[in-house]
Amino acid sequence: MWKGLLSFGLVNVPVTMVKATRSKAISFNQLRKSDFSRIQYKKVASDGAEVPASEIIKGYEVSPDRYVIITDSDLEAISPKASRIIEISDFVKLEEIDTRFYDNSYYLVPDQGASKAYSLLLKAMTDANVVGIAKFVLRNKEYLAAIRPTDNVISLSTMLFPDEIVSTKELENDLPANVELSDKELKMAKTLIDSLITKFDPTKYENEYQKQVIKMIEAKAGNEEIIKTTDTTPRYLDLMAALEASIASTKAASKANEKKKSPRKSKKTA
Template sequence: MLSFGLVNVPVALYPATKKKTISFNQLRKSDYSRISYKKVGSDGAEVRQDEIVKGYQISPDRYVVIAKQELDAIAPQASRVISIEDFVKLDQIDPRHYDASYYLVPETGAQKAYALLLQAMGEANVVGIAKFVLRSKEYLAAIRPAEGALTLSTMLFVDEIVPVAALETYLPGSIKLSDKELNMARQLITSLITDFEPGKYENEYHKAVMNLIDSKAKTVIGTKQAEPPGKVIDIMAALEASIAAIKAQEKPKRKKKTG
């Protein structure tokens, strides 16, 4: 539910991005079997799931242990409402705050209210700043019109942004630049200014890795499976059966004794 003022718009949330990542599994070189991981303590002993607790490190080898019940008690209350608290101009938002993006799609019967908010926000050229709770975590979000739909971008809170002042010892500071150097830099930048076309920028490494995988797919390495054990033979039973068969064959050859 998207809420602003006293207006509620039932909406559904859909991912607006799909990251392209390539994952490799780790295999044992000798037989290409998957490597599994165990949770172990500092003594090397395996730890069962029911023996694990959450601890926050406050100094080397010192932890504050927090029980699940304690976290549950202070967890934000689950809510299906995305409440817009303010409207701001887009250029006032530092892009460093943006995180993941989603589409907000109207549910049945909410098309008119959705269209109203979409058009009104577009005409005012504003972004809605909202808060909501998802999976026991509180989020800050920016809601804005884009290509006939409302989008929601989760945002980092201000204390999650590393201030530039924290890097001042690594930055150039007051360096004197000549007019010639500045003019040359300006000319170069001006010559490269163009309209942003996202489709022209491709993930070349991802493409190269997928081409490599495709080229090697003809010689796929499969996990070497151990040969299934053969049927266990009962030696004594086999011997007894063999002797019985021999005796059965010899019986017709024996002559009957006469008195």
């Protein structure tokens, strides 16, 4: 996803960023019930007319039905400059970071020749129990990030900026107030909590719903409950298969043309 330098002080560590998570969400296509053809989405204006991509521009609504037009040039002029450096500006204690700030997770793995510098930073952060805070640019967007040791790997978590966090003060009117709790109620609740306290083991928790959906799909497929769509739009799921099919088709057409062009031999008379 990204290659560059992880920098702290005068030390630069060449690293490569890779995803630390993978999506396991199951997606479904929408079909028309009558003939199972795929549903397509088109961009249309308020009058219902379809709008081609060449006629679509960006607009920011400043008040109802009033927009400021934003061009690609406007955005390019102020976009952050691409950089190949993640520079740690501060180190903070892990427990000081509110978990609401964490967004997506990645691993930073050392590039060739960076093993010692990488190991040095990893060990030093682990011993000090600190997290590095940095800013970096990925795909023309600036990110705030937390760099920390995770299972003998340096991980990077993109973070939300403070103005992206919803303050709990905004929920004051929706939260209970002046609720009286008896000592007996509190004691019973604490006893129940104490009985459930254990070490966190993520392998204990599975997405049971997703497992049931996969099981149901497999059962339907096994019973041949499969319909054939009437969608005629060509969709090549396998690039090699598509290329091989094209080559075979071209060869067949070439042979047919050669047969047409070649002169027919006259029959010998007895």
